[in-house]
Amino acid sequence: MKIVGTIAEMRALCRSAKSGGKRLGLVPTMGALHEGHLSLVRAAKEKTDVIATSIFVNPTQFGPTEDFSRYPRALEKDCAILWREGVEFVFAPAVEEMYPAGAVTWVTVGGLSDRLCGKSRPGHFRGVATVVAKLFHIIEPDAAFFGQKDAAQHAIIRKMVRDLDMPVAIEVCPIVREADGLALSSRNAYLNAEERKSALVLYRSLQCAQELFRTGERNSAKLIAAARQEFASESNVRLDYFEIVNPDSLEPVLDTSSPSLAAVAAYVGNTRLIDNIVLGA
Ligand code: AMP
Numbered sequence: 128m129k130i131v132g133t134i135a136e137m138r139a140l141c142r143s144a145k146s147g148g149k150r151l152g153l154v155p156t157m158g159a160l161h162e163g164h165l166s167l168v169r170a171a172k173e174k175t176d177v178i179a180t181s182i183f184v185n186p187t188q189f190g191p192t193e194d195f196s197r198y199p200r201a202l203e204k205d206c207a208i209l210w211r212e213g214v215e216f217v218f219a220p221a222v223e224e225m226y227p228a229g230a231v232t233w234v235t236v237g238g239l240s241d242r243l244c245g246k247s248r249p250g251h252f253r254g255v256a257t258v259v260a261k262l263f264h265i266i267e268p269d270a271a272f273f274g275q276k277d278a279a280q281h282a283i284i285r286k287m288v289r290d291l292d293m294p295v296a297i298e299v300c301p302i303v304r305e306a307d308g309l310a311l312s313s314r315n316a317y318l319n320a321e322e323r324k325s326a327l328v329l330y331r332s333l334q335c336a337q338e339l340f341r342t343g344e345r346n347s348a349k350l351i352a353a354a355r356q357e358f359a360s361e362s363n364v365r366l367d368y369f370e371i372v373n374p375d376s377l378e379p380v381l382d383t384s385s386p387s388l389a390a391v392a393a394y395v396g397n398t399r400l401i402d403n404i405v406l407g408a
Pocket of ligand 1 (some may be wrong): 155156157158162163164166167272273274275276277300301302303304310311312313
């Protein structure tokens, strides 16, 4: 396994890996790897011949008051894990390599970038789309693997790829959860024992909407109202949003007769967590 820090070397290695007709799979991450990330690596292994993983805590997707500087970083441990998984290339560039002084070009996916987390994290999805577009240009993967955990992110990437004719297949993998339902996230490491318990309210709220949906309720406002009730008893959790949207356009839907994305974001103490479920999938 090669750990690569420069764009030039990564591009050359990936081109030569593909030259014999092999299919290259990319798994983009911010590191501090967990089983959710590894499920993407394993999916890549099934569908492609050579796997590249990027580990880059991307500063442009963090707001000025967010956790960029304290985001968990564990490059050595991550590389040991990826080596065991059979990954060929780890791309771990420095910030200055990805954003040399004077870089001013951005990718903004109109409309979608301002929905769900984009509302409370202005500029977040512009940072995500820009860095993923750069990774696609550097690595030129045949397929890239994303988690359903970040449902808005993959909707935005799918739209970007379509609109800009990028020759890469976007594969989406299911959410990996702890036994009690909490979605795995690198940010779960911030939670103390009490917050860890409170964090379950995100999944509970989604299950509540899903239960009501199962009994036949299709009215989004009613599903949202019931789900929001779950937060009433959690004093150290602040709900950011609970929305039901179209999974592709991320526009709110009034009625959930076709498959709809129920998405939630909340601050548990100071830690912002997200989760989602597709109703009617
Ligand atoms: P991150 O390192 O948080 O930027 O995530 C990198 C990729 O892993 C993204 O495509 C995420 O959607 C995916 N991912 C993160 N957590 C999970 C999870 N619990 N299950 C499945 N995929 C995940």
